[in-house]
Amino acid sequence: MLSVQNVHKKMGQTNVLTNVSFDVTPGEIFGFLGPNGAGKTTTIRIITGLMPATHGTVTVDGFDVSTDRQQALSRIGAIVENPAFYPYLTGRENLIHAMNLIPGLKKVDLNALGALVGLETKLDMKVKQYSLGMKQRLGIARALLHNPKVLILDEPTNGLDPAGIADLRNYLRHLADHRGIAILISSHLLSEMELITDRFAIIDQGQIKSIQGDGEAKTESVILCKVDRKQMNEALDVVALAFDDVKIIQQSAEMFIVPRPETDIPHLLKHLVDRDIAVYQIGMKHETLEEQFLKVTKKEGGTNNAFITSQ
Known part of the structure; x- marks a missing residue:
């Protein structure tokens, strides 16, 4: 139209x-x-x-x-x-x-x-x-x-x-x-x-x-996983073996996120459990529109510092 x-x-x-x-x-x-x-x-x-x-x-x-x-x-x-x-x-x-x-x-x-x-x-x-x-x-x-x-x-x-x-x-x-x-x-x-x-x-x-194109999710999603902090390094090694060419982001001593779709949660959980890693939480984290906007406009020196996200 x-x-x-x-x-x-x-x-x-x-x-x-x-x-x-x-x-x-x-x-x-x-x-x-x-x-x-x-x-x-x-x-x-x-x-x-x-x-x-x-x-x-x-x-x-x-x-x-x-x-x-x-x-x-x-x-x-x-x-x-x-x-x-x-x-x-x-x-x-x-x-x-x-x-x-x-x-x-x-x-x-x-x-x-x-x-x-x-x-x-x-x-x-x-x-x-x-x-x-x-x-x-x-x-x-x-x-x-x-x-x-x-x-x-x-x-x-x-x-x-x-x-x-x-x-x-x-x-x-x-x-x-x-x-x-x-x-x-x-x-x-x-x-x-x-x-x-x-x-x-x-x-x-x-x-x-x-x-954001037809048939695509409005915002990106990632898998968020919380494990025993003493096993964090081992957990990250397991994730690297479970998925090829994946960028793992560690957010805290016990929390990490993996940019994979929701259908990969059972696959990831199985690998962690098979290695006797204590998993306290696993699920999806949806990237907000604000997060996506800031990510996009920060590339090439965007001007998002003037952007208003709430009234």
């Missing part, structure tokens, strides 16, 4: 984006992650036609944003951070005003749209009475007025409390699952992105450093 291919952006003598490529499919929530200054907002500006790419293509539902601008942009709905509304108007009146600004827009069932985003009983309240979470939902409703194929949200959880974030997550999941909308979310909140996204790309210094 949304395809970004080999996008470059040069400002003066600086390469802001280099060979940025990713796709977002219908019904998918795709996370676009990166530290401040990584190129997220520049990429979104290019996707939404606010800035031209130096090289590369962006297509929406098969229409090129550069050459078929009107067709492509008519299929995009977008919210950038906190949406602005007329506070003295009701939510319904704000939506009607927005409808009047969209050429050729057919009649919209605002009650159904309000119900879709959880505002069915709130549309006739003045927006000045809305909480920040309600304004975010009204912003999503406004972005959906023209029935877009792609919804782009730039930092949609800014300023929301935990309950508001959870509500927003549920509404977005509903939109993706029941309306088939392709959703691109740019955010700093790794813990939240780990909960909501189907796939994600990590961008740093204007380049895509990692894309």
